[in-house]
Amino acid sequence: MPADRVHVIGAGVMGTGIAHDLAQNGHPVVLIDQNEAILSASRERIHELCRMERFLANPNAGDPEETLGRIGTTTEAAALGDAVWLIEAVTEDWGVKQDVYREADRRCPPECIFISNTSAMPITQLAAFTGRPDRVVGVHFMNPVARIHAVEVIPGEQTSAETVTRTLALLAGLGKAGIPIKDSPGFVSNRLLMGMINEAVRLVEEGVAGPQTIDRVCRECFGHKMGPLETADLIGLDTIAQTLAVLETQVSAERYKPCAPLSERVAEGRLGRKSGEGFCPCGG
Ligand code: NAI
Numbered sequence: 001m002p003a004d005r006v007h008v009i010g011a012g013v014m015g016t017g018i019a020h021d022l023a024q025n026g027h028p029v030v031l032i033d034q035n036e037a038i039l040s041a042s043r044e045r046i047h048e049l050c051r052m053e054r055f056l057a058n059p060n061a062g063d064p065e066e067t068l069g070r071i072g073t074t075t076e077a078a079a080l081g082d083a084v085w086l087i088e089a090v091t092e093d094w095g096v097k098q099d100v101y102r103e104a105d106r107r108c109p110p111e112c113i114f115i116s117n118t119s120a121m122p123i124t125q126l127a128a129f130t131g132r133p134d135r136v137v138g139v140h141f142m143n144p145v146a147r148i149h150a151v152e153v154i155p156g157e158q159t160s161a162e163t164v165t166r167t168l169a170l171l172a173g174l175g176k177a178g179i180p181i182k183d184s185p186g187f188v189s190n191r192l193l194m195g196m197i198n199e200a201v202r203l204v205e206e207g208v209a210g211p212q213t214i215d216r217v218c219r220e221c222f223g224h225k226m227g228p229l230e231t232a233d234l235i236g237l238d239t240i241a242q243t244l245a246v247l248e249t250q251v252s253a254e255r256y257k258p259c260a261p262l263s264e265r266v267a268e269g270r271l272g273r274k275s276g277e278g279f280c281p282c283g284g
Contacts, residue, residue, distance in 0.1 A: 003027040003173065007080060007108075009100060010089035011042035011073070013236055013274060014117055017145030018087055020046045023070040024053065024060050024146065025174050031073045032080075039073040046071065053146055060146075060175070080107040085170065087139075089117040092242035097121065101129035113163055115139045119239065120186040120194070120246040123156035133158035137167050139178070140187055143234055152187045153178035185250035186243070193231070194244050195255060200228040201262045204279070211279040233278030241266045 003026040008019045011033035019031045019042070033039050046068060053061035061067075080086065086108055090100050097118070104114065114136045116126050127136035138154030151171060155164050168178045181187045186194060200214050209217075215227020232240050241263060247256035265271070272278035 004084050004170070005030065006085040006087060006170075007032065007083040008087045008089060009033075009080075009104065010091070010117075011038050012089065012091075013143060013239070014141060014145070015087075015089035016042040016045045017049065017143055018089060018117065018141055019071055020049045020067070021146045021174055023067045024050065024058075024062055027070065029071045030079050030083075031071055032077070033073075033075065035075060039075070043068060043071070043073065049144075049146065056147075058146065077103055077107055080104055081109075083108045083112045085113050085115065087115045087117060089141075092119050092121070092239055092246065094121070094246075097126060098129050101126060105130040105132065111135070113137065113166065115167060117141050119190050119243040120250070122185055122250070123154050123159070123183050127156045127158060134160040135163050137163050138183070138187070139167060139171065140181075140189060142189075149175055150177045150179055152181045152189055154181050154183050154187055156183050186247050190243055190247070191251070193228075194240065194247055197228045197232045197240055198244060198256065198259055198262065200232075201279075202259050204229075205259065205261050212281075215280065227280075229279040233272035233280055235272070236274050237262060237271045237278065238266050 005028040006022050007030045008015050009032045011031050015031065019029045022029050031039065031042060047064050050061060050064035050067050086104055088100060090096050110132060114130065116123060116136065116138050117140065118126065118138060123136060123138040127133035130136060133156060136156055137159050140152040142148040153164065153167060171178050203209055203214055204211055211229040215230050218224045218227040241258045244256050244258040269275055270277045
């Protein structure tokens with residue numbers, strides 16, 4: 001059976017990683033974003049990711065040209081007209097997501113399943129932008145997508161059991177286990193991670209320790225693979241600030257208000273790896 005075609009909307013950090021992982025597992029992919037420059041940067045990044053997976057001896061890593069050959073890119077929303085699956089990985093902003101869901105709902109066939117990669121937005125609220133809330137589900141892919149073999153799977157209040165079953169099967173084909181999580185802002189992962197990153201930035205601000213020392217404590221004392229500040233650089237400080245903003249309004253203004261140095265860095269365009277300057281040397 002040929003693997004299903006998957007449309008991915010948003011070709012930033014996550015959409016790029018998701019498209020790459022789908023294609024290296026045999027799925028034809030249609031990757032959609034707002035302009036050709038973003039799509040061209042995404043293709044270049046996918047080429048790098050293919051080479052990295054080969055270097056790391058991933059048995060699924062095929063020839064980079066073959067993997068890229070499965071990925072079509074477009075700026076045309078009309079491409080959604082024959083979508084079977086739509087994975088949404090656009091900016092973590094209510095206005096942006098609302099427009100994307102409304103348009104996708106108008107253009108995609110009614111049976112198409114919408115998967116949201118949101119970091120923190122409740123799936124029930126995103127599903128309400130569509131007329132198909134039974135076919136909207138959250139899947140929290142993590143970065144780097146091809147390297148992380150578990151994802152949170154979040155059904156909204158109206159998501160059907162069939163949507164969840166089919167989504168788990170799609171994920172199993174990518175070698176990913178789905179961990180079911182109740183719909184709630186930030187799910188489990190980002191309630192924990194965003195609080196930790198925000199507090200780590202505060203420790204830097206208060207002069208308690210520098211970024212490398214904080215990361216070292218988490219790696220060497222806790223046994224974490226990465227510290228919170230190198231993780232923040234990898235995710236993108238803009239996405240961290242946007243995710244905290246969702247948690248601030250939906251969970252607790254006191255616990256999740258993005259701390260000042262984080263907001264300042266975002267305002268200055270110092271966004272971590274994506275801009276070449278972050279908290280850690282590896283962020284550059
Ligand atoms: P990003 O900022 O790298 O990429 C977002 C992309 O969405 C951009 O390329 C932008 O041009 C595109 N976009 C915005 N409006 C659009 C529209 N109307 N049509 C088509 N494309 C549009 O953000 P990133 O990091 O890829 O995040 C995407 C989603 O995934 C967000 O919801 C984020 O919270 C979530 N996420 C991010 C993770 C990370 O490590 N960066 C991890 C897990 C989830």
